[in-house]
Amino acid sequence: MNDSITDSVDIVVVGAGVTGLYAVHKLRGLGYRVRGFERGEDVGGVWYWNRYPGARCDVESVDYSYSFDEELQQQWDWSEKYATQPEIMRYLRHVADRFDLRRSYTFGTSVTSAELDERTLRWTVRTDGGEVVSARFCVYAVGCLSSAHVPDVPGVAEFGGATYHTGAWPHEGVDFTGLRVGVIGTGSSGIQAIPLIAEQAAHLTVFQRSANYSIPAGNAPLDEETRGRQKAGYAERRRLSRLSGGGSPHTGHPSRTFEVSEEERRAAFEERWELGGVLYSKTFPDQLTDRAANDAARAFWEEKVRALVDDPGSADLLVPTDHPIGTKRIVTDSHYYETFNRDDVRLVSLRGNAIERVDGGGVLLADGTRVELDAIVFATGFDAMTGAIDRIDVRGRGGRRLKDVWSEGPRTYLGLGTDGFPNLFNLTGPGSPSVMANVVLCAEQHGDWLAECLSHIDEYGYRGIEASAEAVEKWVGECRDRAAATLFPAADSWYLGANIPGKPRVFMPFIGGFGVYGDIIAGVADSGYKGFDLLTR
Missing domain, CATH: 3.50.50.60 (FAD/NAD(P)-binding domain)
Structure with a gap:
């Protein structure tokens, strides 16, 4: 009214x-x-x-x-x-x-x-x-x-420890020192958080429903010389970004995947791997439209990732088999895969062995396995x-x-x-x-x-x-x-x-x-x- x-x-x-x-x-x-x-x-x-x-x-x-x-x-x-x-x-x-x-x-x-x-x-x-x-x-x-999306997991209200969602994190931060922590979800937020939580927690269990493709960020400090060069070139950088597919100035290889030699193809993939992150999916123009081209990009990625993970069994779980590379947003990570080389980190696949419920002391899996936890982090994304x-x-x-x-x-x-x-x-x-x-x-x-x-x-x-x-x-x-x-x-x-x-x-x-x-x-x-x-x- x-x-x-x-x-x-x-x-x-x-x-x-x-x-x-x-x-x-x-x-x-x-x-x-x-x-x-x-x-x-x-x-x-x-x-x-x-x-x-x-x-x-x-x-x-x-x-x-x-x-x-x-x-x-x-x-x-x-x-x-x-x-x-x-x-x-x-x-x-x-x-x-x-x-x-x-x-x-x-x-x-x-x-x-x-x-x-x-x-x-x-x-x-x-x-x-x-x-x-x-x-x-x-x-x-x-x-x-x-x-933020919190999945409907039975018994969460009964859990005796603390629960968190990456999309609604306490502003004062969280101290996981000495705690047994479970992270549910290996999307972008999970992949970014897991290495740092692992450094702090007494033990970390990662519950993975589906593996994701991630590529090291190759992050580095920017010195004055680099910043000066970037600022001097801003006009051209922005011009290229506005013409691009993703709003950044980086352009992929002009040829289709199999129009170049294997040596040139690997060099292009290597260059994008070093660049880091999501742009790997645009190395070649046909990578997200042609399955064979996508398989070539995926094979190179898998080779790189398996070299980072010591245990072949863990690597098997971390390599996606259910979707072409880039069709979910490729995550940009910092030492994610190396985290699974730690003795105090355990990877649990929920494929065929889902979380049955949460109780006062931890997580129960469908096969009867019980994981004792002091804190649970839901890295389960968004609606x-x-x-x-x-x-x-x-x-x-x-x-x-x-x-x-x-x-x-x-x-x-x-x-x-x-x-x-x-x-x-x-x-x-x-x-x-x-x-x-x-x-x-x-x-x-x-x-x-x-x-x-x-x-x-x-x-x-x-x-x-x-x-x-x-x-x-x-x-x-x-x-x-x-x-x-x-x-x-x-x-x-x-x-x-x-x-x-x-x-x-x-x-x-x-x-x-x-x-x-x-x-x-x-x-x-x-x-x-x-x-x-x-x-x-």
């Missing part, structure tokens, strides 16, 4: 992570009155919550940073190739302070609902703090990896892509809930809009490159497009904008078809929601590449927003 409204603004932005901060900065710069809400007590988004040991970005720091302000680029010094969570938080806090972004936010506050008034095309946004805000536009920047926005009761035309509209998979046009939900935008989420690319540049790409869009609406006197049903249907089909032409659907990954029981198995990101996507959305804007209805009443 109107009499319950506590504030009226032009735009509500939900989220104060990388994307939300840029959206607030960009839209406020156009003169809009913006209110931001963030459930955390500070900026940072995923980096505010993920403070587990070893938390680190798998995009090089020099690239995982904003490009919109040249002085910021030149004045900020990254300490190492892949920054840790504390350093990334320092950077985001610095950005928030430098551009006075905190004054637009209410922290420690969750948006609980957003309801469209079809007559005025305004959104009524409610929070758990009791605020009711009327906004012309509603912008969601809630993140793809911000809704990715849609989980965070699903927590909000978003109701559009006719009172339809966005969660219901997306019940069989997210339905967007360009990843930005959904029919039936005018003046609502979801940034760097499903239907866009998002998790397939450097999210900082994705944030700028979406933020700039949105700023141009809203300026166009106001310049021509429109009341709003809404994706057409036909455009949504075509975009959903295009995203589906592009994914189907690759090997990605062969993996039960969180890209498809396969880690969440009951979630529809739909490949959610746009897989065509960051540069290609940028051209597509720029073309839509240049055409006068083809595929969107510009609303006059």
Whole structure:
């Protein structure tokens, strides 16, 4: 009801992570009155919550940073190739302070609902703090990896020790000294945390359901000479990144895998192995579309990993056999595989011997084995892509809930809009490159497009904008078809929601590449927003 409204603004932005901060900065710069809400007590988004040991970005720091302000680029010094969570938080806090972004936010506050008034095309946004805000536009920047998933394991409440989730780590840290620790999950957060927990714990048991591909980060401190060279070349580095598939300047081999000799092929794989991390999956252009090419990359990877693990039996468990390499995001690690050479680390495969339950003293496996533990770490990931926005009761035309509209998979046009939900935008989420690319540049790409869009609406006197049903249907089909032409659907990954029981198995990101996507959305804007209805009443 109107009499319950506590504030009226032009735009509500939900989220104060990388994307939300840029959206607030960009839209406020156009003169809009913006209110931001963030459930955390500070900026940072995923980096505010993920403070587990070893938390680190798998995009090089020099690239995982904003490009919109040249002085910021030149004045900020990254300490190492892949920054840790504390350093990334320092950077985001610095950005928030430098551009006075905190004054637009209410922290420690969750948006609980957003309801469209079809007559005025305004959104009524409610929070758990009791605020009711009327906004012309509603912008969601809630993140793809911000809704922690805790599996339903019987008996967890009975456990006598402490339990933790990597996605909601205590800010004061955790001391595992002298404890028997169990880590459940070997995705990115588990693989990053396990080596450091092993150094501290009296004994570590790693419970692995499915092995993942990981590649050593090759992390190193950045000296003044390296930083100076990077800063001098920033313009070209950013140009190449915007043209690329993943938002970084590194380009793979121009030839297909078997168009070169075995010697040249191995040299290319070796170069990417030394580069470290996720870019290995793009060594050759056909690596994620041709199974034989993928097998060649996988064989080289396996050879490298088996050389790091002393026990052949452990190596057998650590080498994935259920998906092509790169179809789940390759993890960037620091001494992960070598950790299993320690006498105080045990690897338990849950394939065929699942966790039956947890009791007061530890974990019981299906075969009757009992693992005594003092602490359990759930490194079980997220309800990715849609989980965070699903927590909000978003109701559009006719009172339809966005969660219901997306019940069989997210339905967007360009990843930005959904029919039936005018003046609502979801940034760097499903239907866009998002998790397939450097999210900082994705944030700028979406933020700039949105700023141009809203300026166009106001310049021509429109009341709003809404994706057409036909455009949504075509975009959903295009995203589906592009994914189907690759090997990605062969993996039960969180890209498809396969880690969440009951979630529809739909490949959610746009897989065509960051540069290609940028051209597509720029073309839509240049055409006068083809595929969107510009609303006059």
